[in-house]
Amino acid sequence: MTTVLFWAGTYALSCFAIALGFATFQLLRGPTPQDRVLALDTMYINGMLIILVLGVQYQTGLYFDIAVVISIFGFVSSTAMAKFLLRGEVIEP
DSSP states (O other): OOHHHHHHHHHHHHHHHHHHHHHHHHHHHOSSHHHHHHHHHHHHHHHHHHHHHHHHHHTOSHHHHHHHHHHHHHHHHHHHHHHHHHHSOSSOO
16 A cells, blocks of 8 residues: 555545544534434444545455445435434334
């Protein structure tokens, strides 16, 4: 791994960690449930990006599989929360 790639990955990790901290703060502070759902979406995206950068830095493919699973679960949970906020129930009878 080149030095430039190492420092770029380190910088990206620090930026994503700061963004994850801001999203956590918004999740705890959010005045409406919609703000909290958006903060949770931002948190799972930042977590997925952190794992992808770690996969590039450690040069292994396992992290990419984990990132795909996180993105799938994040999408499904975001969809379920949005439906619950709109209709009050996730599964309709």
